[in-house]
Structures are given as C-alpha cells and as structure tokens.
Amino acid sequence: MAQVKEYIGKVKPDWCPGCGDFGVLNALQRALADLDIAPHNVQVVSGIGCSSNLPGFLNAYGFHGLHGRSLPVATGAKLGNHSLTVIATGGDGDGYGIGVGHFVHTCRRNIDMTYIVMDNQIYGLTTGQASPTTEKDVRTKSTPEGTIEIALSPIALALSCGATYVARGFSGENLHLAQLMKGAIEHKGFALVDVFSPCVTYNKHNTYPWFRERVYKLEDERHDPSDFRLAMEKAFEWGARIPIGLFYKVNRPTYEDEEPALRSGIPLAKLPLQRNDLASFMEDFI
Amino acid sequence: MGQTQTDLTVWIGGAAGDGIASAGESFAKACSRSGYHVFAHNSYQSVIRGGHVCMHIRIGQQKVYTQGDVCNYLVALNQDTFQRYAKRVTKGGAVFYNTDKFKAAQDQVAAGVQLIGIPVMELAGNQLMQNTALMGALMQVIGVDAAAIREMIKERFTKKGEAVITTNLDAFDKGGAFAHEKFKPGEIRVGKGDGKRRPLAGGNPLIAFGSVAAGCRFYSAYPMTPASSILHWMVKYAAKAGVLVKQCEDEIAAMNMAIGAGHVGVRAMTGTAGGGFALMTEAIGEAGMTETPVVIVEVQRGGPSTGLPTKTEQADLFQLLGASQGEFPRVIFAPRTLQECYSMAIDAHNLAEKYQCPILITSDLYLSERLETFDGVDINHVKIDRGPLVTQSDGAYRRFLLTPTGVSPRALPGTPGTIYTAATDEHDEDGIVISDVFTNPAMRVKMMDKRMRKIEHLLKELPAPTIDGPNDADLTLVGWGSTYQVMLEAMEALNKEGLKVNVFCLRIIAPFQVNEVRALLETCKVTMSVEANYTGQIVKLIRMETGLSIQHHLRKYDGEPFEPKQVIDQARTILKTKPKQSVLASVQSDEGLPPDFSPIEHPAIGAEAARQH
Numbered sequence: 001m002a003q004v005k006e007y008i009g010k011v012k013p014d015w016c017p018g019c020g021d022f023g024v025l026n027a028l029q030r031a032l033a034d035l036d037i038a039p040h041n042v043q044v045v046s047g048i049g050c051s052s053n054l055p056g057f058l059n060a061y062g063f064h065g066l067h068g069r070s071l072p073v074a075t076g077a078k079l080g081n082h083s084l085t086v087i088a089t090g091g092d093g094d095g096y097g098i099g100v101g102h103f104v105h106t107c108r109r110n111i112d113m114t115y116i117v118m119d120n121q122i123y124g125l126t127t128g129q130a131s132p133t134t135e136k137d138v139r140t141k142s143t144p145e146g147t148i149e150i151a152l153s154p155i156a157l158a159l160s161c162g163a164t165y166v167a168r169g170f171s172g173e174n175l176h177l178a179q180l181m182k183g184a185i186e187h188k189g190f191a192l193v194d195v196f197s198p199c200v201t202y203n204k205h206n207t208y209p210w211f212r213e214r215v216y217k218l219e220d221e222r223h224d225p226s227d228f229r230l231a232m233e234k235a236f237e238w239g240a241r242i243p244i245g246l247f248y249k250v251n252r253p254t255y256e257d258e259e260p261a262l263r264s265g266i267p268l269a270k271l272p273l274q275r276n277d278l279a280s281f282m283e284d285f286i
Numbered sequence: 287m288g289q290t291q292t293d294l295t296v297w298i299g300g301a302a303g304d305g306i307a308s309a310g311e312s313f314a315k316a317c318s319r320s321g322y323h324v325f326a327h328n329s330y331q332s333v334i335r336g337g338h339v340c341m342h343i344r345i346g347q348q349k350v351y352t353q354g355d356v357c358n359y360l361v362a363l364n365q366d367t368f369q370r371y372a373k374r375v376t377k378g379g380a381v382f383y384n385t386d387k388f389k390a391a392q393d394q395v396a397a398g399v400q401l402i403g404i405p406v407m408e409l410a411g412n413q414l415m416q417n418t419a420l421m422g423a424l425m426q427v428i429g430v431d432a433a434a435i436r437e438m439i440k441e442r443f444t445k446k447g448e449a450v451i452t453t454n455l456d457a458f459d460k461g462g463a464f465a466h467e468k469f470k471p472g473e474i475r476v477g478k479g480d481g482k483r484r485p486l487a488g489g490n491p492l493i494a495f496g497s498v499a500a501g502c503r504f505y506s507a508y509p510m511t512p513a514s515s516i517l518h519w520m521v522k523y524a525a526k527a528g529v530l531v532k533q534c535e536d537e538i539a540a541m542n543m544a545i546g547a548g549h550v551g552v553r554a555m556t557g558t559a560g561g562g563f564a565l566m567t568e569a570i571g572e573a574g575m576t577e578t579p580v581v582i583v584e585v586q587r588g589g590p591s592t593g594l595p596t597k598t599e600q601a602d603l604f605q606l607l608g609a610s611q612g613e614f615p616r617v618i619f620a621p622r623t624l625q626e627c628y629s630m631a632i633d634a635h636n637l638a639e640k641y642q643c644p645i646l647i648t649s650d651l652y653l654s655e656r657l658e659t660f661d662g663v664d665i666n667h668v669k670i671d672r673g674p675l676v677t678q679s680d681g682a683y684r685r686f687l688l689t690p691t692g693v694s695p696r697a698l699p700g701t702p703g704t705i706y707t708a709a710t711d712e713h714d715e716d717g718i719v720i721s722d723v724f725t726n727p728a729m730r731v732k733m734m735d736k737r738m739r740k741i742e743h744l745l746k747e748l749p750a751p752t753i754d755g756p757n758d759a760d761l762t763l764v765g766w767g768s769t770y771q772v773m774l775e776a777m778e779a780l781n782k783e784g785l786k787v788n789v790f791c792l793r794i795i796a797p798f799q800v801n802e803v804r805a806l807l808e809t810c811k812v813t814m815s816v817e818a819n820y821t822g823q824i825v826k827l828i829r830m831e832t833g834l835s836i837q838h839h840l841r842k843y844d845g846e847p848f849e850p851k852q853v854i855d856q857a858r859t860i861l862k863t864k865p866k867q868s869v870l871a872s873v874q875s876d877e878g879l880p881p882d883f884s885p886i887e888h889p890a891i892g893a894e895a896a897r898q899h
Binding site: 009010011014038039040041043044045048053055056059060061062063064065066069072073074075076077078079080081083084101102104105259260261262268269271272273274275277278279280281282285286 | 318319483484485486487491495498499500501503504506523524525526527528529530531532534535536538539540541542543544545546547548549550551552553554568569572576663665666668670672698699700701702703704705706707708709710711716717718719722723
C-alpha cells in the first residue's frame with residue numbers, strides 16, 4: 001500500500017485555518033493511498049473557487065480550469081485516456097450553480113469518474129454570497145434579508161439524473177469520508193461525493209457544531225443503498241437530522257463501456273496519428 | 287443549332303420537402319461522375335412562405351468557381367418556382383415541369399425558351415415519380431449522358447429492392463423518351479466531360495476529413511447550422527475512422543471536453559456557428575492559458591444573434607479575433623477553397639500541438655454547404671508534427687518551462703515523473719499559481735512573454751499570402767475566405783475583356799502577416815474589397831494592421847452569396863470611371879459613408895439588401 005505522503009503536492013494549501021477543505025484533501029490522499037493508485041495515473045480536474053485550488057495541493061496530474069466547467073474537461077480527459085483515474089473537484093457554486101447543466105448531463109452519462117463537491121453552502125472566494133445550497137432565509141452578503149430561493153438538493157438531483165454512486169460526507173468525519181471516497185473511486189461509473197465542508201470565514205450558519213449536532217451515518221441505521229426510493233427519501237431529510245454516508249449505488253454500464261470508439265480498449269491518446277486508409281474515404285466523395 | 291458553351295446552369299426549385307436537395311445532389315453527382323466540374327449552391331429563400339428552396343447547379347468542362355448568375359434550365363417542382371424564375375431562363379434554355387401540377391404558357395417565358403411539360407401521372411402512374419421523370423427529361427434535353435444518373439438510382443434504392451429500382455428507372459426513361467419525342471434538344475449545350483470521376487463535397491466534410499487525416503480522434507459538438515454537417519460526417523465515419531464523437535449539452539461543454547481530450551494528448555476538435563462560438567469564448571482563453579492543443583471550427587451564418595440560420599455571411603471576424611478576455615496566441619485560418627478546408631485542417635492539428643494553443647478555422651455557410659468538385663487533396667503525404675513531447679523524466683520536468691520559442695515540452699498525464707497542474711490562473715514554470723496569494727509580477731511578465739513569443743515563431747512558419755493573376759493589374763480585388771472563387775471568376779472574365787484585374791484573398795487572419803500583406807498591397811494600384819458583411823471587417827483589419835486603406839467596397843449581407851456579375855460590374859465601373867488612388871488614401875470611418883455606387887439591381891435577391899460605398 002502507498003503512503004499518504006506520496007500524494008502531498010508541492011504547494012501548501014492556502015485555505016483559511018480551520019477550513020473544511022483540509023479534511024477533504026486529507027481524506028482524498030488517504031483514499032488514493034489505500035487504493036494504491038500511482039499519482040501519475042490520477043488526473044484531477046477542478047473549476048474555480050476556494051475548493052477548486054485542490055489539484056495544486058495534491059501530487060497528481062491536475063487541470064485547474066474555468067468556473068463551473070470541471071466536469072466537461074474531466075469527461076474529455078477520461079474519454080481521451082480512460083486508463084487514468086479521473087477525479088473532479090470543486091465547490092457548490094461551481095458544481096450546482098454555474099456548472100449545474102454539466103452536472104445533470106454527466107450524471108446521465110455515467111462516465112467512470114468521481115466528483116467531489118466541497119459544499120459549504122456559500123460563495124467563499126467571492127467573500128460570502130448565497131450559493132445554490134444556502135438554506136432559505138439565511139442572510140448572506142448578497143441576501144441581507146435572507147435568501148428567497150430554496151436550497152437545491154445535490155443528492156436528489158444526482159439520483160434523479162442517473163448518477164450510479166451517490167454519497168455525502170462531512171469533513172469533520174475524516175475516516176468515514178475517506179471510506180466514501182474509496183468506494184467512489186472504486187465504483188465503475190459516475191460517483192458523487194457531496195461533502196459538508198464548513199466555511200469558517202463566511203458561513204456563520206452552517207458551522208462545524210451545526211453539522212455535528214445534526215449529521216448521522218446511514219450505515220448506522222442499516223440503510224439499504226440499493227433502494228432508489230429510500231435514497232430519494234433520505235435525500236430530502238434535512239433539519240434536526242441530516243444523513244451522511246452512501247445513499248445509493250447501482251451498477252450500470254459506463255459511457256466508456258458502450259462508446260464504440262473505445263471498444264478496442266486502447267485509450268484514444270495511445271492510438272497512432274498517421275493513417276494509411278485515406279484513399280477509402282476519398283472513394284466515398286465520388 | 288445549339289450553342290456549345292464551356293458550362294451551363296440548371297436551377298431546381300420547389301417547396302421544402304419536394305426533394306430538391308436529393309434531385310439536385312443526384313444531378314450534381316451524376317455530372318461529377320461523368321467528367322464535368324460541378325458547383326452547386328442550395329439557396330433557401332426563407333422570405334417566401336412555404337419554405338422555398340432553389341438549388342443552383344453549374345456544370346462545366348473546366349473548373350467552375352461559383353454557382354454563376356444565369357439560369358439556362360429550370361426544373362420547377364411547383365408553380366411558385368415557375369412564377370419566380372421562369373422569366374430568368376435564358377434564350378435557348380428550357381423549363382421542366384409537371385403538367386399535372388400546373389399549366390404554363392409560352393408568354394410566361396422569354397422568346398426561345400422551351401416549355402417542357404411532363405405528364406407524370408400518365409407516364410409513370412405515380413406522382414412520387416415526379417422528380418425522377420423530370421430528371422429523365424432534363425438529361426435528355428441538355429444532352430448529358432444518363433449512364434451515371436441511372437447508376438445512382440440503382441445505388442440509392444438498392445436497399446429498397448429491385449422493384450423500386452425498376453419503377454424509378456422506368457420513370458426516368460419515360461421522362462427522357464417523352465422529352466425526346468415531343469421536344470427539341472436544348473440549344474444551350476456543354477461539350478462532353480473528360481470522363482474523369484471527380485470527388486464532390488462541401489467545405490464541412492473536407493474540414494472533417496482533413497482532421498481525420500491529421501489523426502483527430504475526438505470531436506465534440508452541439509448541433510448548429512451550418513456546422514452540423516461536420517458532426518454528421520464525423521458520426522458517419524466514426525467507426526471507420528476511430529473517432530469518438532460526443533454530442534454535448536451545450537457548446538461550453540463541447541469546447542471544454544475538447545480541451546480535456548487535448549490535455550491528455552488526443553487530437554481534439556469542436557465545431558459550431560457564431561452563436562455557439564460565443565458560448566465557447568471563455569474556454570478559448572482557457573486553452574490559451576493552459577497551453578492546451580485544440581482546434582475549433584466556426585462556420586459563419588447571417589447574424590446578429592440567431593440571425594439568418596440558413597444563409598451565408600462573413601461577419602464574425604472580430605468575434606474570432608477577440609474571443610476571450612486577455613491576450614494569448616491564437617491562429618485563425620480562413621480556408622478559401624475545398625482543398626484548403628482539407629489542408630488547413632491538417633495544419634491546424636499540427637500547429638495546435640506544436641504551439642500548444644487554440645487554432646481556429648473559420649468558414650461560412652457558402653463554403654461549407656456547397657457541393658463542388660475538387661482536386662489537389664493530398665492523402666499520401668500527410669505530415670504529422672506533435673511538437674516536443676517528454677516521455678521520460680530526468681526529475682526536473684517543468685511543464686511551462688521558459689524557452690526561446692515559447693513552446694515548453696509537453697508531458698501527457700499518465701507519464702511517471704512529470705506531474706504538474708495546468709491552471710487557468712497565471713502560474714510559474716512548474717504550473718504553480720501566482721495569481722493570488724503568492725503574486726509574482728516578474729514571473730507574470732516572463733510567462734506572458736513566453737506564451738506570446740509563440741506568435742513570432744508561428745509567423746516564420748506560416749505560408750506567405752499571395753496575389754493571383756497579373757502583377758501589374760489596374761485593380762486588385764481584396765477579400766478573405768469564401769469569396770475567393772467568385773473573385774477569381776470575375777478576374778478571369780475581366781481579364782478576357784482586356785481589363786487588368788488580380789485577386790488578393792487572405793486565408794490566414796491571425797497571426798496577421800503584417801509585413802507580407804503590406805508589401806503586397808503596396809504593389810496594388812486600385813483596390814476593391816469584396817466582403818459578405820455590412821461594415822467591411824477585413825478592410826478594417828487590414829487598415830488596423832498595416833495602415834493601408836482599401837478604396838472601393840462591394841458588400842453584401844442579404845444572406846445569398848455574391849454572383850460573379852455583381853463583382854464584374856462593380857469592378858468594371860471602378861476601372862472605367864474612378865480616378866486612380868493610392869492605397870494610402872486618407873482614412874475615414876466606413877460607417878455612415880455615402881455610397882459610391884448605386885445598389886446592385888437583382889430581381890431575385892432584394893436590391894435593398896445590397897450596399898456598397
């Protein structure tokens with residue numbers, strides 16, 4: 001088994017002290033070490049936001065792209081070289097706000113990749129505006145009288161769009177989170193790990209104590225992750241008790257399994273560029 | 287006695303759904319297989335209720351540059367077509383129609399034009415055979431060998447069985463026999479073809495084919511006219527070519543997926559029209575900043591906004607030049623011919639990897655959706671150049687190494703020992719971001735200089751622009767991209783009249799070849815731009831880059847392509863009436879200038895839409 005330190009990147013995280021994202025990074029490094037995936041075979045793709053700085057802090061190939069566009073870049077990377085372990089990371093604004101269209105369709109596609117969303121219910125990098133997962137009536141910099149819109153449920157959205165591994169973790173439960181990530185990376189298909197990752201600077205509502213009081217583990221209540229209806233029901237459980245853990249898991253052929261261009265099993269990136277069959281294409285123009 | 291010409295033009299028109307495209311394509315392909323050069327343009331007259339479509343097909347013994355501007359033979363699949371165009375059919379020509387559908391009288395056409403009415407029901411017993419019977423009559427009257435079209439009918443209906451083939455061949459033969467018996471041979475004839483079976487296609491399939499030839503394995507797109515035929519060609523040949531074709535949720539995804547594939551080392555491309563390109567804009571800069579190879583095709587159509595979805599225009603030049611915030615190297619190719627669609631697609635994929643930046647190919651509906659015979663497509667000497675690739679690390683790999691050329695050797699994800707993060711934030715040689723917490727203005731400047739240095743090396747490698755025609759011409763026609771061939775046709779016609787005209791048509795827009803363009807323009811006496819837009823975009827770009835002003839302008843933005851006569855007339859007027867001026871003439875804004883010339887008069891295309899000044 002590999003050592004966690006092999007996955008520590010060249011750059012020290014620049015997150016605020018106490019940020020939930022430290023726990024996410026640690027859990028991811030632990031999961032990769034446990035699975036013994038060589039760092040050079042991992043491609044991490046992120047968008048923009050505090051949490052999207054993660055690729056630089058991890059020893060793996062990284063692509064730190066545009067705001068909201070991590071999933072299409074990750075999809076292109078996976079389809080281009082499906083021998084890589086592809087992990088997309090980002091925040092709730094990145095994935096459920098500006099990038100939600102891609103989220104919906106990536107779930108449908110069942111690309112074999114893991115999507116880790118550091119969900120802090122706030123826009124941190126832009127100093128504290130409401131996000132798609134900010135609860136109704138919460139006051140933020142952009143909603144001084146409280147948010148008018150209701151919060152989006154990432155779990156329910158992922159389930160309804162066809163994601164085949166849907167989990168939620170809490171960065172205050174590091175070993176549990178690492179287990180969920182291991183399961184997600186091992187899962188053949190699109191895996192969402194939504195993580196409660198408190199913003200200690202701009203979210204004074206959803207704090208560590210706030211989550212600690214409420215979260216409970218689905219595993220502790222003998223939740224059956226093969227039961228779609230139950231998963232959907234649990235997705236909307238919010239308030240005094242909030243579930244974390246594996247909501248749903250199902251095996252379905254991945255996009256790569258069914259894509260004709262990948263039937264040979266050889267990644268596109270490894271195929272030769274020079275062709276000798278061009279005459280046969282010319283014939284068709286006649 | 288017939289007049290044997292070097293070319294003739296057939297128009298096939300009807301309502302959308304009448305099968306104009308398939309009848310027109312069959313005729314075009316039959317001619318291209320019979321040794322003729324062919325040029326066909328499908329004109330959608332969307333201003334007319336009912337979705338009127340008219341395909342203009344010109345065939346010739348020599349290279350045919352455009353759809354031309356006359357109608358020698360008209361196949362009117364409905365009465366509307368007859369009423370609109372019958373009067374335009376030239377003397378010695380003919381109008382073909384189905385007598386079951388409408389009646390036509392000799393006073394509705396010019397003197398010397400035959401009305402060839404075919405009683406489809408009586409001959410074929412089935413109105414579905416209308417197009418086939420009319421084609422039989424057409425081939426008979428114009429005297430083009432019918433063997434190729436019979437072969438095509440067989441090919442087309444093979445899957446439907448022998449009975450369908452027989453029915454169609456029978457209708458075709460009966461149409462021909464009826465015309466032979468009741469009507470005279472057409473007086474406008476084209477000499478025999480040379481027997482060579484020529485390839486026939488439009489710009490989009492050739493851009494797609496060129497990409498495949500260059501080893502492109504990934505094409506992501508969202509459907510949008512007039513770029514969709516790239517997607518369709520790629521899908522059709524995906525299995526054979528081993529290309530992964532991904533239809534995406536939007537153009538933002540299409541562009542970002544192509545970048546993802548490019549990042550891991552796949553030659554990747556995306557394609558769209560102007561509106562979809564607007565959505566890709568941010569990610570064009572992403573490719574520039576992360577130094578990811580990617581090829582983007584923008585097929586222009588009439589704008590602004592949704593504009594004219596099925597019409598042509600060249601009005602996206604500044605969108606292409608200005609796409610994305612900030613500054614980064616980009617290449618913009620504007621192929622002028624089908625052959626260049628193919629060769630520039632290959633060049634685009636090579637340059638994308640060699641210079642690690644976005645390469646844009648722009649074309650327009652006119653170039654992309656036409657059907658034209660082509661040659662000069664070299665399939666035997668396709669050069670692949672990936673630029674420097676690192677496959678083994680000595681432990682000191684730096685993805686964004688500062689180099690004299692600005693190009694840093696690339697390592698592909700999966701390679702041991704060369705791990706890095708490619709970031710859209712400014713970063714240092716290791717890819718570590720220096721945008722925010724660890725700012726580094728000196729490194730920022732070095733990285734900008736490094737990326738922008740690629741441009742000077744690109745400029746050394748790109749082929750120089752050239753002028754076609756006599757170098758002592760009295761008038762130079764200036765344009766870019768798809769107006770090339772109409773300018774060539776005008777030039778040849780004017781030169782035959784004894785007027786000295788040449789053509790300067792740009793095919794590389796960026797990086798702009800300032801010195802070469804200026805040197806060439808300084809050799810020109812009088813200049814006239816030919817551009818399918820309102821504001822004179824290439825004129826502005828040339829002035830901006832060289833300080834030289836094109837003096838006279840012919841512009842068109844009604845959505846239809848230029849016709850040769852429009853260019854010829856305008857050029858002749860300038861040569862006969864305008865004083866010679868230097869290209870260094872005083873600079874004025876183009877907007878709001880009074881017209882130099884009266885607008886183009888053209889019954890079919892709406893004179894109000896043509897503007898020159």
